[in-house]
Amino acid sequence: MSQMQNVEKQLREMILGLEVGPGERLTERWIESRFGASRTPVRAALLRLETEGLVCRDGRGWTVSPINLAELEQIAVYREAVEVAALRLTCALEDRSAVDIIEAMLDSCDAGTPREEWHRVGMDFHIELARASGNEFLFRAVRDAMTRLSRARWLEVRDEAALGRAWAEHHAILEAVRAGDAAEAARRLSAHIVGSRDRLVTSLHNDRRGLRARGFAVVAA
Amino acid sequence: MSQMQNVEKQLREMILGLEVGPGERLTERWIESRFGASRTPVRAALLRLETEGLVCRDGRGWTVSPINLAELEQIAVYREAVEVAALRLTCALEDRSAVDIIEAMLDSCDAGTPREEWHRVGMDFHIELARASGNEFLFRAVRDAMTRLSRARWLEVRDEAALGRAWAEHHAILEAVRAGDAAEAARRLSAHIVGSRDRLVTSLHNDRRGLRARGFAVVAA
């Protein structure tokens, strides 16, 4: 793999994995030495990550994008629009076998599964559901939205019960899709997204002090 | 303005203005000499334009993105989802004064207005309508979709009547928004988008030979 894609990938993982905190300043020289690459691939990576919303300009200079509660709420509205549209398309397909694969993915998580895996699968559920629609733009929109939400969802304090509820909602959505009931599937998905948003925003809002203590920038709604 | 933004802006205008044809190969060195910039800003511009879908990689190397009929159809579905969502938000606002500004924009076009202006205003109608929703992500989605559609819409052979019909539909949509009738506004907007798509795709499909003759790459649906 070329150095350019490598820097981009590694830096993205560092940001998503919170190894560099939201709001932290980034210098091209630091990234350069950190990954042993020169500034050309570093700049390419930063430009790409900027379009993904993971880094942003800070006057002259770069910052890891802060967690923005207002943005999270706007993304939820956006997600709802594109995910529901994708879901309706999927329900209209003759071949809905992708649903089985997605369901298997959900079922691969059990009590012994590490938290990161639950986190990843929880996002992939939505991403793969969108991919199944066959519409590249809806798919990308959902994938990008989930990327933007990723860090916030990771920081969310979730109890076992909340996780179980989310999984039950995921299964219920798939069930409606399998039955080809687009209206019901859309209703369930919308409710799931709105519920997720509320839990996420209140969790982060309540824990704001703790997050700030960890050096994470959280800008209020 | 910095050289970097300059190259990006100028190159984007060349592409959108069809001064470089869809499917044409681009070399970094040509862009460099064309705009009197060095390769660093040229690369930054290409990376940005790639995410906008205006240029794409061609193995090693760059090409101006071809007109892709399948993509145009997918974008129409995507547009419908995000534009309708934005419209519903706008209808729910107390302050819908943006509608008046948008209407004035439409009315600024008359018989003496050059075609480029009709073209621009026709896109801005949708973009500004999305912006009025206040949701940054829906707005960006619409703007990006319109950018991707821009060249195809420019190549579309449109008669006076079709343009008049589009304007009438625009006005009808605004009327419903002003009345706060979200359901009716959504219906009209959906119909408008679907109609636009059909006219666009059939027009380009019929004119495919002519476009190829002008050296424009058009990949079929």
Added chain:
DNA sequence: GATACCATTTTGGGATACCAAGCCGGTATC
């Protein structure tokens, strides 16, 4: 005449040198 092969050129990817602007610290003056 077609084709396979080799030299040359072109091209994008990467590295590095240079510059101007902004930030920070120190110092001198009041």
Added chain:
DNA sequence: GATACCGGCTTGGTATCCCAAAATGGTATC
């Protein structure tokens, strides 16, 4: 002691150089 000013240092922006790989074109061979 506070503040204004100055100089060095850091940083992103730009230009340029180098390299490997791929395209190109010409030639020799069959």
